[in-house]
Amino acid sequence: MSHLILQVVKFADAKEVIQSLRSKVFQVEQKVEPTIDFDGLDETATHILAYYASEPIGTARIRNLNNKLAKIERVAVLSTHRGQGIGKAIMKAAIVYVDSQNIAEIKVNAQLHAKAFYQKLGFEQRGDVFNEAGMAHIEMRRSKHPLAE
Numbered sequence: 220m221s222h223l224i225l226q227v228v229k230f231a232d233a234k235e236v237i238q239s240l241r242s243k244v245f246q247v248e249q250k251v252e253p254t255i256d257f258d259g260l261d262e263t264a265t266h267i268l269a270y271y272a273s274e275p276i277g278t279a280r281i282r283n284l285n286n287k288l289a290k291i292e293r294v295a296v297l298s299t300h301r302g303q304g305i306g307k308a309i310m311k312a313a314i315v316y317v318d319s320q321n322i323a324e325i326k327v328n329a330q331l332h333a334k335a336f337y338q339k340l341g342f343e344q345r346g347d348v349f350n351e352a353g354m355a356h357i358e359m360r361r362s363k364h365p366l367a368e
């Protein structure tokens with residue numbers, strides 16, 4: 220992964236790249252409605268972008284819900300680049316960013332299939348399965364603690 224570069228960006232500075240990645244993963248692959256994905260909250264969120272050999276291959280966004288709780292969402296890696304630790308690297312960059320703001324807790328609404336992905340990053344399930352964007356989800360939370368290597 221020596222060619223992996225992670226950036227923290229504002230939406231206005233990387234709009235086309237973020238939209239292209241999320242369109243491929245959420246709209247084309249997962250059949251999510253564009254209006255659900257692009258919900259008007261991107262402009263005020265902080266975004267993570269992953270580049271491999273200069274090619275954009277993954278993204279996520281972070282929103283502060285209040286001064287104690289942030290939410291990481293829209294976590295996406297192109298299907299061609301999965302299973303190589305890129306999703307984990309994006310999540311770690313997002314967690315480090317939230318921790319640097321001294322926010323105590325992080326929430327994700329995880330697609331059920333990705334539960335183990337988030338568990339490995341220290342997130343724990345809260346409550347029951349619910350439907351979001353036509354897919355089964357669970358809320359998961361992570362309290363501030365050191366990241367495992």
Ligand code: COA
Binds near residue numbers: 294302329334336
């Ligand atoms: N189910 C179970 N475990 C998973 C998993 C899944 N769907 N995806 C990844 N993992 C595990 C990996 O096996 C790996 O474990 P390890 O550290 O013990 O080797 C760890 O999580 C990190 O995996 P990584 O290779 O970094 O994940 P990735 O780059 O393939 O990205 C997603 C994972 C979920 C971001 C990617 O599959 C994706 O973009 N999916 C489509 C969009 C999506 O569903 N996003 C999540 C919305 S909540």
